[in-house]
Amino acid sequence: MASKERFEMPWQYNFPPFFTLQPNLDTRKLQLEAWSALILKYFRSHRLHIIDVNEAQSSPLFHNVSLNRKLSTETIQLILEELRRTGHLEWMDKQKRRGWILWRSVDDWAKLLYRWAIDNGMSNTVCTLYDLLHGHDTADEEFHNMDQDLMQRALKALELQKKAEVISMDGNIGVKFF
């Protein structure tokens, strides 16, 4: 499993006007596409899953300190909306303040979890959600330490496909794969 490869910012990150929303619509389209791609790569490389609009500006991703340039909150929202449109973001709240950045779709996560369970002989046994997330056995997996709610969304998808069952056991959550 290729774990955290060194992340390199694309050239645009050092191009000062990249941080100003472009008035020309064609140029703006290029700009939003480049930002979308950058966000997905950055989140994937850093194994991040949740974006918080209020805190985004303090991330080095949106604020290039050496250039003294940062994206406005309005522009960040515009880019996030673009990500939502292409299926790479799901809002967690109606106010659109927090969202999951889906560098893998929920279905992809579901497939990945299921494959791991089958490959590791976990079918028909119960494992805890905690072990799936933080256990030794999953340390090399992309879903290791991922957002718990997002993982539950993926498990839910597996449940619908009758490939897993989520079980609640005195406050803990367990999963049985079939």
Next chain:
Amino acid sequence: MRKAGIGAIDKKRLMEARLKDHGEEIAAEQLKQLSTSLETFRVKLQEFAMKHKNEIRKDPEFRRQFQEMCASIGVDPLASSKGFWSDMLGIGDFYYELGVQIVEICMANNHKNGGIMPLEELFHRLVKSKGSTASQGLATDDVLRAIEKLKILGNGFSIIQLDRGRILIQSVPGELSLDQNQVIKAAQQNASITLLELKVKLGWQEDRSRKILNDMVAGGLAWIDTQTGASNSDILYWFPSLFNANINTL
């Protein structure tokens, strides 16, 4: 007196006519010699080309010098894809093929860079698309020659010379206006320029400067940057093609 005078004049005219004939004879003789030696040179050049066919094809420096030698006697081995030179060397095809690839690459990237690409970037993209073996021995000089040939097809392609030997390839149909060209040259050092700087550098009126800059933003050639710090009203106009030429990356 009068008769003798006329006789003298006639004699002088006769002399002049003879001298002229003689002079023409000499000139004709020289011309004949010159064209024989030119012919000899051409034959030698052909022999040379025949003998060094492989070096010409494979070694870019050799190829460049050969081209210069041809140019000095008015032979253009690329002028057409038919004829001795191209049949002999196949270099007509070589540049023809290169030209097609250049057009493809420029068209595919026009929407990104507004039709202006640094020569190095074009070269790297060419090498990438040809593969490392096929592009062995390809030089930027060849790319420039192929572009010169593309000009025959219309004004779609041109070469913009910047300072310190940097070169931009422009592939937007219809040339950059003279004004736009001047803006690019004025902005080349920082890859950006403000309205004020432009006015000072080129001595233009504000309206003219503003219009050209707005046109370049509208054409996708320039990006605006409003976070310049000092005074907010001073928008910086950035040129991605120049920026990439400066940092020399893809």
